[in-house]
Amino acid sequence: MANNVLPLRAGEVVRVYVVARRWSAAGAGGTAGVFWTALATLIVERVLDSLAVVLMLAVLVLIVPVPTFLQVAALAVLAIDVAGIAVLVALVAAPARCARLIERLSARWPRVRQRALGIFETFVRGLDGIRAPAHALPILVWTAIVWVIPASAASMMLLAMNLGLPWIAGWAVLAFVGLGISIPSAPGYVGVFHAAAALAVGLFGVAQAAAVGYALVFHASQILPVIALGWLYLLREQLSLGEAARARPS
Numbered sequence: 001m002a003n004n005v006l007p008l009r010a011g012e013v014v015r016v017y018v019v020a021r022r023w024s025a026a027g028a029g030g031t032a033g034v035f036w037t038a039l040a041t042l043i044v045e046r047v048l049d050s051l052a053v054v055l056m057l058a059v060l061v062l063i064v065p066v067p068t069f070l071q072v073a074a075l076a077v078l079a080i081d082v083a084g085i086a087v088l089v090a091l092v093a094a095p096a097r098c099a100r101l102i103e104r105l106s107a108r109w110p111r112v113r114q115r116a117l118g119i120f121e122t123f124v125r126g127l128d129g130i131r132a133p134a135h136a137l138p139i140l141v142w143t144a145i146v147w148v149i150p151a152s153a154a155s156m157m158l159l160a161m162n163l164g165l166p167w168i169a170g171w172a173v174l175a176f177v178g179l180g181i182s183i184p185s186a187p188g189y190v191g192v193f194h195a196a197a198a199l200a201v202g203l204f205g206v207a208q209a210a211a212v213g214y215a216l217v218f219h220a221s222q223i224l225p226v227i228a229l230g231w232l233y234l235l236r237e238q239l240s241l242g243e244a245a246r247a248r249p250s
Helices: 011-028 031-061 068-093 095-105 110-125 133-160 168-180 192-202 208-236 241-245
Strands: none
Touching: 011 031, 011 241, 031 068, 031 110, 031 133, 031 168, 068 095, 068 110, 068 168, 095 110, 133 168, 133 208, 168 192, 192 208
């Protein structure tokens, strides 16, 4: 909900803050420390999501003529993902070495070193989930489920609007939109979402007017229920959206 009403994907900060706030209230530690632990789990999720989008685009390239600029964008996202995975693997495999590296880099500033090591310790704690081999399969299964559901929604909307497109069109919409909204933009991804969805269905021969109509209706079906549910949960958390959006670890 916060991503839908705040610019520049500020909802990601809100999400981490809400999780840290609730976790801290449950006795897991101070909000500041838990903030960095929750942030680590968010980064893992974002890396998995980016890899899913790149994988979908790679499959689509073999089936439909994906525009060159999207292929280039996918390669750029893949390069960022590879770098992110390399850093996460280093943190998971050799946290002690990474801590020593931080100590050497900040040796001249004792206060900075102490704070950096504290942040590092709580951040690495958030990677415990991917460190355990038993968690690998559940992580992959839940990632697949998280993407199958919106792909099904995109396909159902194509069916509801009687566009008569194959099931792969729903995945094309999801991949294009996923890549487009990965870049911080206006609240609710207005404009970016519509352009990506219209471009996706346009590849299957849908006229521009019908493609834009589909994008508008599909966007509304995704954003309005989320905003309504988000406000209800915001009230349940007894939290101000402005307070969460301005939240920073102390």
